[in-house]
Amino acid sequence: MKIPTMAEMAARGEKPEYLFWVGCAGSYDARAQKVVRAFCTLLQEAGLSFAILGEEESCTGDPARRAGNEFVFQMTALQNIEVLNGYGVTKIVTACPHCFNILKNEYPELGGQYELIHHTQLLQKLLDEGRLKVEGGAFKGKRLTYHDSCYLGRANGVYEAPRKVLAELETELIEMQRNRERGFCCGAGGGQMFKEEEAGEKRINTERADEALGTGAEVIAVNCPFCLTMLEDGLKARDKQDEVMVYDLSELILKNKSS
Amino acid sequence: MLQAVIFTIVVIPALAFAARQYMHIRRNILLGKDEDLSDHKPRRWRNMLLFALGQRKMFKRFIPAILHFFIYTAFLITQVELIEIFADGFTGHHRIFASSLGGFYTFVINFIEILSLLAFFATVVFLIRRNILHVRRFEKPEMEGWPKLDANLILFGEILLIIGIFSMNGADVLLQNLEPQHYPETGRLLISDALGPVLFGGLSANALEVVERFGWWLHLLVVLGFLNYLPVSKHLHILLAFPNSYFSRLTPPGKMENMPEVMNEVKSMMDPEAAFAEAPAEEELPTFGANDVFSLSWKNILEAYTCTECGRCTDECPANQTGKKLSPRHIVMAVRDRAEEVGKKLRSGDKQYIREDLRAEADKLTKENFDDGRSLFDYIDREELHACTTCMACVEACPVLIRPLEVILEMRRYEILMESAGPSDWLPLFNSIENSGSAWAMSQPRDAWVQE
Numbered sequence: 001m002k003i004p005t006m007a008e009m010a011a012r013g014e015k016p017e018y019l020f021w022v023g024c025a026g027s028y029d030a031r032a033q034k035v036v037r038a039f040c041t042l043l044q045e046a047g048l049s050f051a052i053l054g055e056e057e058s059c060t061g062d063p064a065r066r067a068g069n070e071f072v073f074q075m076t077a078l079q080n081i082e083v084l085n086g087y088g089v090t091k092i093v094t095a096c097p098h099c100f101n102i103l104k105n106e107y108p109e110l111g112g113q114y115e116l117i118h119h120t121q122l123l124q125k126l127l128d129e130g131r132l133k134v135e136g137g138a139f140k141g142k143r144l145t146y147h148d149s150c151y152l153g154r155a156n157g158v159y160e161a162p163r164k165v166l167a168e169l170e171t172e173l174i175e176m177q178r179n180r181e182r183g184f185c186c187g188a189g190g191g192q193m194f195k196e197e198e199a200g201e202k203r204i205n206t207e208r209a210d211e212a213l214g215t216g217a218e219v220i221a222v223n224c225p226f227c228l229t230m231l232e233d234g235l236k237a238r239d240k241q242d243e244v245m246v247y248d249l250s251e252l253i254l255k256n257k258s259s
Numbered sequence: 260m261l262q263a264v265i266f267t268i269v270v271i272p273a274l275a276f277a278a279r280q281y282m283h284i285r286r287n288i289l290l291g292k293d294e295d296l297s298d299h300k301p302r303r304w305r306n307m308l309l310f311a312l313g314q315r316k317m318f319k320r321f322i323p324a325i326l327h328f329f330i331y332t333a334f335l336i337t338q339v340e341l342i343e344i345f346a347d348g349f350t351g352h353h354r355i356f357a358s359s360l361g362g363f364y365t366f367v368i369n370f371i372e373i374l375s376l377l378a379f380f381a382t383v384v385f386l387i388r389r390n391i392l393h394v395r396r397f398e399k400p401e402m403e404g405w406p407k408l409d410a411n412l413i414l415f416g417e418i419l420l421i422i423g424i425f426s427m428n429g430a431d432v433l434l435q436n437l438e439p440q441h442y443p444e445t446g447r448l449l450i451s452d453a454l455g456p457v458l459f460g461g462l463s464a465n466a467l468e469v470v471e472r473f474g475w476w477l478h479l480l481v482v483l484g485f486l487n488y489l490p491v492s493k494h495l496h497i498l499l500a501f502p503n504s505y506f507s508r509l510t511p512p513g514k515m516e517n518m519p520e521v522m523n524e525v526k527s528m529m530d531p532e533a534a535f536a537e538a539p540a541e542e543e544l545p546t547f548g549a550n551d552v553f554s555l556s557w558k559n560i561l562e563a564y565t566c567t568e569c570g571r572c573t574d575e576c577p578a579n580q581t582g583k584k585l586s587p588r589h590i591v592m593a594v595r596d597r598a599e600e601v602g603k604k605l606r607s608g609d610k611q612y613i614r615e616d617l618r619a620e621a622d623k624l625t626k627e628n629f630d631d632g633r634s635l636f637d638y639i640d641r642e643e644l645h646a647c648t649t650c651m652a653c654v655e656a657c658p659v660l661i662r663p664l665e666v667i668l669e670m671r672r673y674e675i676l677m678e679s680a681g682p683s684d685w686l687p688l689f690n691s692i693e694n695s696g697s698a699w700a701m702s703q704p705r706d707a708w709v710q711e
Binding site: 001002003005021024025026027028029036037040052054057058059061063064065066067068069070071072074075076078079082100101105106109110113130150151154155156157180181182184187188189190191192193194195196197198199200203204207208 | 389436452510511512513514515518521522524525526528543547548575576577578580581582583584585609642645647648649650651652654655668671672673674675676681682684685687688689692693697698699701703705707708709
């Protein structure tokens with residue numbers, strides 16, 4: 001697919017409405033790459049004007065900051081802010097709740113003020129405006145459960161936008177017992193994604209995968225690339241990876257058509 | 260007259276001793292770093308009314324919330340009666356307000372009685388829940404010993420208080436009907452009118468007077484006992500929940516506190532001109548993050564004293580629920596225990612706690628030169644800090660707006676920035692972000708995903 005970079009657009013004297021902040025997972029993780037491609041396909045269908053930073057994007061610094069390394073965080077964050085402000089970016093959409101949270105809540109103190117929207121919120125907005133249409137019915141009536149990510153949910157109080165998108169797909173949404181404010185973490189946040197889990201009785205992602213399996217859902221919908229990895233691994237631990245699928249919301253909308 | 264003298268001898272020292280203990284706690288809280296949390300006053304008052312007075316977050320779990328609400332309102336309303344107890348105590352009167360307030364007096368006493376009965380019921384349920392039912396969050400390792408005893412003592416005190424109220428009122432009702440009438444009429448008391456004759460019917464006038472005075476003194480002594488017990492107990496939350504919710508952070512729970520000193524340092528590194536412009540005066544290296552109460556915010560210590568060890572945070576913590584060592588409640592309890600330890604040592608004035616290199620010239624032990632060779636790391640295991648996923652479930656769960664996560668993150672900062680320690684798994688992460696701008700070290704370009 002073809003997605004312009006900010007540099008390319010700037011060279012043409014253009015400015016997109018949104019900057020799509022891809023994040024490290026979307027950029028490098030094979031599974032998360034599929035998600036960002038699906039999301040960009042939808043954005044292009046909706047005719048939204050957007051661009052990426054490409055090689056000029058760096059890690060937001062979220063895992064470093066939460067691990068305690070403020071120096072590494074400040075270095076990467078201040079560099080990002082220089083780039084973003086250089087292009088005069090005002091609106092950012094991101095498919096990662098960790099990037100979303102840190103850009104929205106923590107960059108302003110460093111000199112980076114942007115209007116942030118999470119990709120599930122943008123999808124809902126585009127559906128509401130009729131710019132994006134739910135077609136097909138691959139998931140119609142299917143049992144599905146939704147996993148709230150900590151950084152979209154508790155950190156920023158976004159619970160309903162993703163659920164409204166799911167409602168458009170006419171799936172049978174079965175909530176896990178721990179949902180919304182009480183949503184159970186996938187185990188990846190705070191730098192855990194990059195380290196071995198501490199000793200315990202059970203892995204956090206297995207615990208959450210078990211809870212999802214308990215709903216009898218065929219699909220687990222997520223909004224975060226880290227939750228995606230963790231829940232897929234959790235399903236593998238239970239040998240359920242072929243029976244239950246974990247999909248990001250943008251993948252669900254796209255796949256819905258393929259029936 | 261004798262009663263007024265005894266009353267004064269008992270009450271004044273009890274109040275003075277309590278005041279001294281509250282001053283100690285205030286000083287311990289102020290061991291923390293200064294932080295201005297006096298902005299947005301209307302929002303802060305609103306939080307206090309909603310979360311401290313209104314207990315909004317308690318009601319996420321309805322049954323404990325309603326039982327707690329009975330005890331809480333009974334406790335609050337019962338204190339109205341103290342006004343009369345104090346007035347009677349100092350002047351030697353009996354029910355000084357009964358005749359002048361008339362119907363309103365009857366209403367207030369009835370209100371207290373009904374709430375006391377509800378509180379009695381709730382206390383019994385809580386005692387059963389603490390000691391017979393196995394509630395997971397009450398049986399975690401950090402609850403062994405004193406915390407468990409503390410919880411039971413408070414409930415026991417509550418029972419004593421209620422016994423006091425009903426002995427006093429029950430006997431009083433019977434005394435009022437004795438000829439010649441010399442006990443002021445309280446009006447019809449719904450509960451004591453029924454309970455008094457059942458419990459104390461048939462007792463002689465003298466015996467009734469003894470029972471009535473026993474109830475009165477018991478009530479007073481339990482209250483004075485409570486006042487002096489609170490400072491060493493988790494029950495301090497009945498007072499501190501108010502300032503704690505008032506001063507609670509208004510930022511979204513996912514926002515980490517910025518470190519301006521690091522930000523400015525990095526900014527000057529990135530801008531060579533700025534670096535030369537202001538050569539930093541070489542002072543003592545500042546402490547990054549926290550290893551002790553001195554490097555936490557005073558708010559974190561206020562939170563620690565506010566904690567009532569209910570364990571909702573731990574009950575929601577994904578690390579704890581899957582058997583890791585981390586318990587957010589333990590983190591908060593550790594901060595309080597450490598603050599207590601430092602406070603005691605500071606009050607001792609013992610010069611052995613002065614930092615070694617300053618000991619010779621310092622003439623007084625102060626919080627600035629304090630060093631007892633211990634820190635929060637003696638209370639909190641690093642494994643706990645490393646197990647946190649920063650999911651904010653603990654923050655969300657706390658009924659009195661404590662943020663245990665803040666302490667965890669500040670201690671992680673200390674570990675990484677001051678000690679260059681921390682999980683070795685994180686080193687490749689840091690290196691990769693620093694060198695290639697990505698959380699994973701990758702050789703392909705960042706936008707390779709577009710091409711496929």
